[in-house]
Amino acid sequence: MKTVKYLLTEDRMPTAWYNIQADLPVPPPPVLHPGTGQPISPDDLAPLFPMALIMQEVSTERFIEIPEEVQAIYRQWRPTPLFRARRLEQALDTPARIYYKYEGVSPTGSHKPNTAVAQAYYNKQEGVKRLVTETGAGQWGSSLAMAGAFFGLEVLVFMVKVSYQQKPYRRTLMEAYGARVVASPSEETNAGRAILAACPDSTGSLGIAISEAVEVAAQDPDAKYSLGSVLNHVLLHQTVIGEEALAQMELADDYPDIIVGCTGGGSNFSGISFPFIGKKLRGERDVRVVAVEPAACPSMTRGKYAYDFGDTAKMTPLIKMHTLGHDFVPPGIHAGGLRYHGMAPLVSHLLELGVIEAINVQQLETFSAGIQFARAEGIIPAPEANHAIAGAIREALRCKEEGVSRAILFNLCGHGHFDMQAYTDYMAGKLRDYEYSEEEVAMALAGLPAVG
Numbered sequence: 001m002k003t004v005k006y007l008l009t010e011d012r013m014p015t016a017w018y019n020i021q022a023d024l025p026v027p028p029p030p031v032l033h034p035g036t037g038q039p040i041s042p043d044d045l046a047p048l049f050p051m052a053l054i055m056q057e058v059s060t061e062r063f064i065e066i067p068e069e070v071q072a073i074y075r076q077w078r079p080t081p082l083f084r085a086r087r088l089e090q091a092l093d094t095p096a097r098i099y100y101k102y103e104g105v106s107p108t109g110s111h112k113p114n115t116a117v118a119q120a121y122y123n124k125q126e127g128v129k130r131l132v133t134e135t136g137a138g139q140w141g142s143s144l145a146m147a148g149a150f151f152g153l154e155v156l157v158f159m160v161k162v163s164y165q166q167k168p169y170r171r172t173l174m175e176a177y178g179a180r181v182v183a184s185p186s187e188e189t190n191a192g193r194a195i196l197a198a199c200p201d202s203t204g205s206l207g208i209a210i211s212e213a214v215e216v217a218a219q220d221p222d223a224k225y226s227l228g229s230v231l232n233h234v235l236l237h238q239t240v241i242g243e244e245a246l247a248q249m250e251l252a253d254d255y256p257d258i259i260v261g262c263t264g265g266g267s268n269f270s271g272i273s274f275p276f277i278g279k280k281l282r283g284e285r286d287v288r289v290v291a292v293e294p295a296a297c298p299s300m301t302r303g304k305y306a307y308d309f310g311d312t313a314k315m316t317p318l319i320k321m322h323t324l325g326h327d328f329v330p331p332g333i334h335a336g337g338l339r340y341h342g343m344a345p346l347v348s349h350l351l352e353l354g355v356i357e358a359i360n361v362q363q364l365e366t367f368s369a370g371i372q373f374a375r376a377e378g379i380i381p382a383p384e385a386n387h388a389i390a391g392a393i394r395e396a397l398r399c400k401e402e403g404v405s406r407a408i409l410f411n412l413c414g415h416g417h418f419d420m421q422a423y424t425d426y427m428a429g430k431l432r433d434y435e436y437s438e439e440e441v442a443m444a445l446a447g448l449p450a451v452g
């Protein structure tokens with residue numbers, strides 16, 4: 001049994017991103033100004049983002065053209081391959097047809113450059129000199145650092161302290177691309193100093209690092225802020241993944257019955273699924289779509305659909321999303337990219353509409369799935385991607401139980417070459433599952449802002 005690879009030729013790389021906002025039956029709730037409680041205007045966001053990205057944030061055009069310069073860079077690793085996982089199917093003894101799209105072939109090893117390159121391009125176009133951002137495990141920071149190097153932009157990254165200490169190689173990668181990396185919480189911002197004063201040993205969180213990055217960007221007229229997930233324009237840029245997958249499934253002469261993706265802020269999941277969900281919303285072709293999140297950070301399966309801040313210091317606008325509360329600091333699971341308290345508003349909206357489903361999976365099941373995948377397919381997945389694999393394996397085993405063959409497509413959003421410590425710990429039996437109590441959920445949600 002061999003693994004089958006479906007590779008598009010270069011001229012079939014998508015030249016436009018797909019905007020799901022064109023096909024939604026109901027528009028998502030507006031983003032609110034934290035001071036007035038009124039919907040924000042594009043001008044309110046102008047200190048933080050270039051206007052081109054703000055306009056994408058609110059656009060309802062179905063397709064938005066990918067600029068030539070961005071396409072030229074995408075072509076270095078896009079289209080990415082789609083594989084039929086025949087050896088995994090055999091190992092699972094399942095009648096399911098399992099396909100995966102592999103985003104680990106990008107220079108930084110994940111899907112993140114799809115939006116990093118686009119964001120750097122639009123900022124450069126509008127005369128921005130410096131990008132400020134946060135990073136958890138370092139996937140986003142390294143992708144933006146690379147994109148900054150391509151377009152001659154300075155990049156400043158606030159890296160969650162626990163990752164800064166535990167993942168020195170990602171930090172070195174960012175520095176090799178020319179970025180400056182600061183451990184967060186830091187002494188460089190009011191937000192960081194306030195956290196350190198209250199909690200000197202704080203190991204940081206994405207919510208805190210976002211506060212620091214937003215504060216620096218808002219005060220520097222030559223700088224803008226850049227976010228690697230959650231926002232509509234980020235999800236938009238990731239749809240190249242799903243558009244390619246649509247064409248590749250056609251080459252395979254198949255169509256997914258089920259699409260599975262892991263969700264931190266929701267961008268790689270949206271990237272692979274939105275073009276298929278668009279077909280479903282337009283009544284062309286049905287599909288089941290499953291988002292897989294960590295049991296230790298279960299925003300969609302155990303959080304609340306409510307207006308909340310995107311950061312800990314309450315500096316961002318209020319977005320309606322599935323949230324565990326902006327104060328929530330998730331336990332130190334190895335899938336650093338999935339440790340965010342909220343979910344992309346578009347993904348939350350689709351869950352509320354019943355268009356997608358969400359499940360959560362414990363850490364040990366995800367690593368067991370990742371190891372099984374590596375032994376069958378050869379690729380060591382990022383710990384985040386292990387969640388998608390675990391979800392796909394559950395579906396494949398269900399096919400076996402029910403004796404039906406379904407096509408399952410999942411997004412292998414990154415490789416795990418920088419995460420070998422996680423695998424070392426797993427194989428040494430040092431990883432554990434996290435039970436997250438009802439009280440903890442209630443406590444974190446108690447701090448939600450009052451709206452309306």
Ligand SMILES: *Cc1c(COP(=O)(O)O)cnc(C)c1O
Nearest residue numbers: 139229264265266267268337414
């Ligand atoms: C950042 C990251 C994630 C989580 O972010 P999403 O926006 O949910 O995709 C997942 N996997 C990898 C490999 C990442 O780098």
